[in-house]
Amino acid sequence: MDTLRIKDITLDFPGVRALDNVSMSFKTGEVHALVGANGAGKSSLFKTISGIYPHYRGKIYLGDKEIKAKSPHEMLKEGIYCIYQEVDTSLVPELTIAENLLLYEIVNTKKFNTFSWQTIYDRAKNILKDVGFEKELPNVKEKVANISVAQRQIIAIARALASNASFILFDEPTSSLSSKDVEKLKAIIRGLKEKDLGIVFVSHRLEEVFDISDRISVLRDGKYIGTKEKDKTSPEEIVSMMLGHSLEEQFPIAPHTSEDETVLKVEGLWYKNKVRDVSFELKRGEILGIYGLVGAGKTELLHLLYGNIKPDKGKIILKGKNVRFHIPKDAVKRGIFLIPEERRKQGLFLEKTIAFNIGIANLDRISKGIFVDKEREIELARTMKEELKIVASSVLQFVDFLSGGNQQKVVVGRWIQKKGDIYFFDEPTKGIDVGAKSEMYRIISELAKMGKSILFITPEIPEVMGLCDRVLVMFDGSIVAQMRKDEMDPKRLLAYATGGSKE
Amino acid sequence: MKTTNFIYKYGVIIAIIGLLVIFSGLLPGQFLTFDNLMNIMTSITITTLVAGGVTFSLVVGGFDLSVGSVASLASMLAAGMMVFSVQPAWVAILVPLIAGILIGLSNSFLSIKLRIPDLLATLGMMYVARGIQLVYCRGNQIFSKMNIITPHGIHQAPGTITKNFLFIGQGKISGIPFMIILMLVIIIIGHIILNNTKLGRLMYATGGNPEAARLSGIDVAGIKTIGYIFSGVLAAIGGIVLASYLGSGQPNAGDAYLMDAVAASFIGFTFLGTGIPNLPGTLIGAIFTGVLMNGLTMMNVPYTAQDIFKGLVLVGALALRAFKNK
Numbered sequence: 001m002d003t004l005r006i007k008d009i010t011l012d013f014p015g016v017r018a019l020d021n022v023s024m025s026f027k028t029g030e031v032h033a034l035v036g037a038n039g040a041g042k043s044s045l046f047k048t049i050s051g052i053y054p055h056y057r058g059k060i061y062l063g064d065k066e067i068k069a070k071s072p073h074e075m076l077k078e079g080i081y082c083i084y085q086e087v088d089t090s091l092v093p094e095l096t097i098a099e100n101l102l103l104y105e106i107v108n109t110k111k112f113n114t115f116s117w118q119t120i121y122d123r124a125k126n127i128l129k130d131v132g133f134e135k136e137l138p139n140v141k142e143k144v145a146n147i148s149v150a151q152r153q154i155i156a157i158a159r160a161l162a163s164n165a166s167f168i169l170f171d172e173p174t175s176s177l178s179s180k181d182v183e184k185l186k187a188i189i190r191g192l193k194e195k196d197l198g199i200v201f202v203s204h205r206l207e208e209v210f211d212i213s214d215r216i217s218v219l220r221d222g223k224y225i226g227t228k229e230k231d232k233t234s235p236e237e238i239v240s241m242m243l244g245h246s247l248e249e250q251f252p253i254a255p256h257t258s259e260d261e262t263v264l265k266v267e268g269l270w271y272k273n274k275v276r277d278v279s280f281e282l283k284r285g286e287i288l289g290i291y292g293l294v295g296a297g298k299t300e301l302l303h304l305l306y307g308n309i310k311p312d313k314g315k316i317i318l319k320g321k322n323v324r325f326h327i328p329k330d331a332v333k334r335g336i337f338l339i340p341e342e343r344r345k346q347g348l349f350l351e352k353t354i355a356f357n358i359g360i361a362n363l364d365r366i367s368k369g370i371f372v373d374k375e376r377e378i379e380l381a382r383t384m385k386e387e388l389k390i391v392a393s394s395v396l397q398f399v400d401f402l403s404g405g406n407q408q409k410v411v412v413g414r415w416i417q418k419k420g421d422i423y424f425f426d427e428p429t430k431g432i433d434v435g436a437k438s439e440m441y442r443i444i445s446e447l448a449k450m451g452k453s454i455l456f457i458t459p460e461i462p463e464v465m466g467l468c469d470r471v472l473v474m475f476d477g478s479i480v481a482q483m484r485k486d487e488m489d490p491k492r493l494l495a496y497a498t499g500g501s502k503e
Numbered sequence: 504m505k506t507t508n509f510i511y512k513y514g515v516i517i518a519i520i521g522l523l524v525i526f527s528g529l530l531p532g533q534f535l536t537f538d539n540l541m542n543i544m545t546s547i548t549i550t551t552l553v554a555g556g557v558t559f560s561l562v563v564g565g566f567d568l569s570v571g572s573v574a575s576l577a578s579m580l581a582a583g584m585m586v587f588s589v590q591p592a593w594v595a596i597l598v599p600l601i602a603g604i605l606i607g608l609s610n611s612f613l614s615i616k617l618r619i620p621d622l623l624a625t626l627g628m629m630y631v632a633r634g635i636q637l638v639y640c641r642g643n644q645i646f647s648k649m650n651i652i653t654p655h656g657i658h659q660a661p662g663t664i665t666k667n668f669l670f671i672g673q674g675k676i677s678g679i680p681f682m683i684i685l686m687l688v689i690i691i692i693g694h695i696i697l698n699n700t701k702l703g704r705l706m707y708a709t710g711g712n713p714e715a716a717r718l719s720g721i722d723v724a725g726i727k728t729i730g731y732i733f734s735g736v737l738a739a740i741g742g743i744v745l746a747s748y749l750g751s752g753q754p755n756a757g758d759a760y761l762m763d764a765v766a767a768s769f770i771g772f773t774f775l776g777t778g779i780p781n782l783p784g785t786l787i788g789a790i791f792t793g794v795l796m797n798g799l800t801m802m803n804v805p806y807t808a809q810d811i812f813k814g815l816v817l818v819g820a821l822a823l824r825a826f827k828n829k
Contacts, residue, residue, distance in 0.1 A: 308718065332720030340718050347718070349711040351779065360708050361719045363701040370700045414719065 002028045002063055004049075004080065004167050004198060009058035011044050011222075013401075018044035019056070020222040028166055028198040031189060033213035035203060036242055040433070041222040042202045046171045049200075050082035051075040062166075076104075081160035085171040087152045093145035097137055098124030100144050100155050101162070131161040132191070136184075150181035157188060167198040174208060186212050206235045218242055243434050259284045263453050264336075264422055266305065269314030274300040276477040278314070282422070287444060287454045289468030291461070292497050297477040298457045299341055302424045305455075306338045307331045332361070335420030339411050341427050341457075343404070347411040350400040354392060354410055355381035357399050361414040384413035389439060405436020412443060423447055425456045429463065441467055461490045475499045512775055514823060515784075519791050526798035534801060541680060547793035548686045549574070549748070552741035553757070554764035554771075554785045555693055556734040560621075561768060561780035562697060563730030564710035565614060568625040570738035570764055572632035573606050574757025577742025579636045582645040582664060582752030589662035596668075596743055603739025606632055607732035614731075615724045629761075637754060645752035664750055672748030682744050689740065693733075694782040706730055707779070766792060766817040773823050792816055 004026045011019035019041045026032045036042045048056045051069040060067050067078050075082070084090060091100050099106065101124045106115060124140040136154045137147075144152060153173060160168050170189075174182045189199055189212055203209050209216060210230060218225040218241040225241050264282040269275055274297045282288050290298050303309045305316060307325025316323050318334055325331045328338065340346035349357055359366050359377040366376040381395035388409040392402060399410055408428060415423065425444060429437040444467065448454055458464060464471050465488050473481040473496040481496040483489075510517070527535040553570045560567035577599035584595040606628055613624035643649075647663035674681040697703040708716045709726040717723045742757050749756065770791060771784025795816065796809055 306718075327722060327724075328718050329720045329722050338718055340715075345712075346714050348715055349708055351711055352707070356704070356708075360704055360716075360721075363704060367701050370702065372699055372701055372704060374699075 001196075002166055002198065003061075004200075005061040006045075006049065007059045007061065009045070009048060009056055009060070011041075011048055011053055011056045018222055019048065021058075022219070022222070022224045023058075024217050024224055024227060026167065026198050026200050029193060029196045030214040031193050031199040031201055031212050033201045033203060033209040033216045034219065035206070035209055035216060035238060036219035036225075040219040040242070042219055043171060044222070045219065046082065046169060046200075046202050049075070049080065049169060076163060076165070079164060079166040080169070081163065081165035081167065082169045083153065083156045083160070083171065083173060085173070087149065087156050087173075090156060091144050091152055094143065096141050096143055097147070097155060098140040101127055101140070101158060104159070104163070127158060127162045131158050133158050148181065150177055150184055153177075153185065154188070157192070161192075161195075161197075165197070167200065168192060169200040169202075171202045173201070174203065174205065182208065206238060209238075210235060239434065259286075259451075263319055264305070264455075265315075265317040267315040267317065269301070269304060269316070270312045271297075271300055271304055271309065272312065274477050275304060275311075278477075278479055280472055280479060280482070282453045282455060284421070284453055285448055285451045286470065287448045287456055287468050289464045289471035290455065290457045290474060291459070291464045291471050291493055292474035293459060296474040296497065298474055299426055300477075301474070302338065302426055302455065302457060305331070306336060306424060308338075332418075332420075335418070336422045336424065337415035337418065337420055338424040339408070339415070339426060339428050341430065343407050343411050348399050348407055351398065353381075354385065354390065354395045354397055354399055354402075357410050358384050358395075358413045362417060365417065380417065381413075384410075384416060387416070388413050388443060403433070403436070405432035405439070408432055408436065408440065409443075412440075416447075421451065422453050422455070425454065427457055427459065429458075429460075461493055464488065464493060465490065473497050511773055511823060511826075515770055515774055515787050515791050519787070519794055522791070522794045522798060526794070526801070530798070530801050534798060539797070539801075541683070543790070543793045543797045544683045545680050545748075546797065547789040548680075548682045549741045549745050549757075550760055550763045550767060550793070551686050551786050551789040552689065552744060553738050553760040554767035554789055555690060555782055556737035556741070557764045557768045558771065558780045558782055558785045559693070559697075559706075559730050559733040559737065560610075560625075562706050562710050563727045564713055565610070565621040565727060565731060565734075566625065567610060567731065567734040567738075568622060568761065568765075569606055569610060569628040569632055570734060570741075571758040571761030572629045572636065573603055573735055573738035574742035574745060574760055575755050576602055576606075576632045576636040576639075576757075577739035578746035578749075578757055579640050579645060579742075579752040579754070581668070581743050581746040583639060585664050585668060586645050586647060586649065586660045586662045586752075592665050592668040595665075599739045599743050600736055603735035603737075603742075604732050605735070606738075607735030608728065610735070611724075611728040611731040615727055633755065633758065640752060640754055642754055644754060646750070664746075669747055669750055672744050672746070673750070682748065685744070689737070690782050690786050693737070697782060702726075702729070710780075762817070763789070763792060763813065766813060766820065769817065769824065770820040773820065778824070788820070 007023045009019050009022045022045060034042050034045065044053070047053050049060065049069060051072045051074055054070045056069065060069055062078055069075055072082065092103065098120050102120055121140055128134045128137055133154050137151060157168065173185060177185060186208065192199055201213060213230055215227055215229055216233065216238060217227040218238060220242060228238065261284040262281045263284050267279050269278040278301060290301065292298050300309065304311050307328050307330050323334065344350065349360070355377050358381045362380060363372065366373055366380055378395055384390065385392065385395055390406050390409045390413065392406060399407055402410065428440050444454055444456065456468060469485055471483050471488060472479045473493060475497055476499060523535065533539065553574050556570045557567055580599040580602055581595045584590040584598050610625050610628050613619045613627065614621045649660045650657050651660050670681060671685065672682050676684060697706065705721055705726045708719070708721055709723050713723050741760065745757055746752050767788035768780060768785050770788030771781060772778060774781060774784030774787050777784065792813060795812060799809065799812060800806065
């Protein structure tokens with residue numbers, strides 16, 4: 001048995017301490033889950049061990065030997081192999097499975113021109129045979145671009161095994177997998193454990209953490225909180241370790257009632273094969289959930305309503321008037337605001353300050369004539385910072401360095417002071433920590449109380465049940481069910497969303 | 504960390520001061536004189552105007568390579584309006600400006616509607632603008648009372664480049680060349696637009712993250728078009744000043760400003776550590792190159808070797824930026 005120990009690891013970035021004196025140890029022959037809210041330091045720790053942040057302080061030992069995590073290549077030589085969240089970053093999509101498997105060898109060979117295709121394919125097949133993945137990757141001549149994400153992960157795992165790694169670290173490996181592939185990956189990880197490898201597994205999802213891990217370590221705010229044997233703990237205990245306090249009142253208690261007035265009505269909306277014949281009504285003051293699995297067409301539906309893409313067919317009726325939006329600006333003008341799914345890509349101006357990011361949608365409010373009044377800009381941002389509890393040293397801080405939850409609040413803050421009455425939230429709690437999540441719920445429910453109507457996309461059943469007055473379930477582009485709060489039931493929701501049940 | 508940040512922020516300024524010190528030491532009594540400093544400023548005036556165009560295109564997330572050709576075209580049109588068409592100075596200024604606007608519109612049409620990558624779209628327009636210019640002047644220079652050769656014989660051009668027009672590039676106000684004042688005023692106005700107006704915010708947002716800008720309710724296509732129009736107009740102003748400074752229209756005379764302008768813009772990125780395109784930085788970038796070239800020339804480094812130094816300066820600026828982003 002081997003151990004990988006880290007001792008007093010501290011990692012600093014300009015203005016931020018990502019890791020603060022973290023010590024823990026991992027063993028071969030076990031699956032060790034590393035959990036924590038967003039910004040807790042999971043990824044920083046992962047990247048430190050993998051050699052991406054060589055400027056860490058502290059020590060890393062493999063057995064009794066101290067090793068320096070200077071680069072991923074060095075760590076690989078020590079038998080520590082990391083599989084990144086975006087597995088694609090370590091693969092070349094235009095090359096075949098075989099070439100990708102042998103990539104390091106091909107790249108690092110000193111000889112030139114000595115690989116024949118046949119050798120490459122044969123070697124690749126042998127590797128897959130050795131590590132037992134022949135079935136998963138039957139055709140080594142296939143291009144990586146054409147295979148699934150799960151299969152790509154298998155290539156990465158096979159590479160690790162072929163290079164005699166003793167520890168394999170996974171950074172949120174299931175985040176982009178379908179549920180079927182998640183099961184497959186779990187089985188593979190169990191198999192790796194049988195082979196006496198050490199598995200370190202960073203994850204957000206407690207359910208799978210409890211499913212496959214032997215021990216669970218918790219990080220919070222860059223600090224090590226503790227390690228628990230899986231059999232001797234509970235999800236509740238882990239959550240409270242992650243939060244620093246127990247998780248109650250995650251959802252705002254006070255229920256609110258929506259009014260009868262219809263503000264937005266959609267009739268027979270079609271878009272390619274992504275959105276099929278969707279019709280529904282949104283009432284004033286209502287939180288209307290749209291629940292469905294990945295690829296159900298939820299995001300496309302929002303973007304159709306927001307004018308970002310154009311419907312092939314169908315009507316959008318806003319307060320009794322037929323509307324057609326050419327660009328999102330048209331929707332914004334009519335008081336419809338979107339908080340998009342990918343906040344870094346679609347929501348934020350990362351190289352700009354909080355004040356810029358909030359001010360940009362409120363230019364008329366903060367300007368005199370054509371000139372922006374910087375004082376008013378800062379004033380507005382300060383108001384939002386207070387109201388939404390954005391944690392930042394000042395509103396002149398660049399948003400790039402904020403945590404996910406605070407970034408999301410900045411995107412929301414852009415719209416709060418505008419005159420409008422419909423808010424679209426596209427998975428607003430994706431990848432943000434539990435504390436920020438409950439604040440997001442509070443913000444949404446307060447908006448609804450003020451009479452704003454909310455369309456709230458989520459793939460999480462608890463969010464549907466906890467927050468929504470009504471929910472539309474989408475499957476394969478269509479709305480397959482509609483439930484009021486009193487009719488909601490996790491099993492039924494899931495059954496509809498997976499296409500298992502039709503009315 | 505702190506020292507690298509400091510170098511990044513003030514690197515160009517330090518370099519300029521360094522150059523001034525070195526050259527005044529090596530060339531006592533010659534380099535650091537009012538006349539020579541005016542020389543330097545004059546030499547970078549057109550570069551800065553054209554570079555301002557590049558900067559505007561960069562701000563909105565584009566990259567205008569057609570600016571050099573637009574300057575050429577503008578200078579030819581300005582000269583031609585007066586010499587061929589006997590128009591007054593204001594027409595000789597207005598027509599090139601309109602040409603700049605049209606090229607800016609074409610650039611944005613190609614990049615936005617046809618979705619051609621900006622570098623390639625504006626590269627294409629660079630050739631088109633250069634071609635129009637050459638057709639217009641038939642490959643010849645344009646000057647007052649020039650001879651025009653036609654199938655029917657040789658005759659003299661009807662117009663001359665007017666005194667009013669020549670004032671732009673050759674006149675002085677209290678001893679300071681008017682073109683320097685004009686350039687500074689334009690840079691200041693441009694800076695105010697970018698930094699203090701709604702339009703400026705919208706432009707930086709559009710260039711910073713077009714998708715987020717669109718979803719925040721910004722008409723990204725419209726803003727980018729405006730950016731390219733600014734770019735075309737500034738390049739055209741550069742061309743007008745060039746024609747006036749030379750007192751004639753010289754074929755392709757503006758082309759050479761492209762790379763100097765690009766270099767100035769990119770050096771400008773680093774100015775005060777903003778890391779984004781900005782006009783004061785662009786001016787500083789141009790001054791840096793200007794001081795360097797002037798000093799080298801006075802030290803008798805051959806004119807032909809200048810491009811080597813310009814290239815190194817550009818590479819250095821880009822390296823500094825890449826280093827900072829790491």
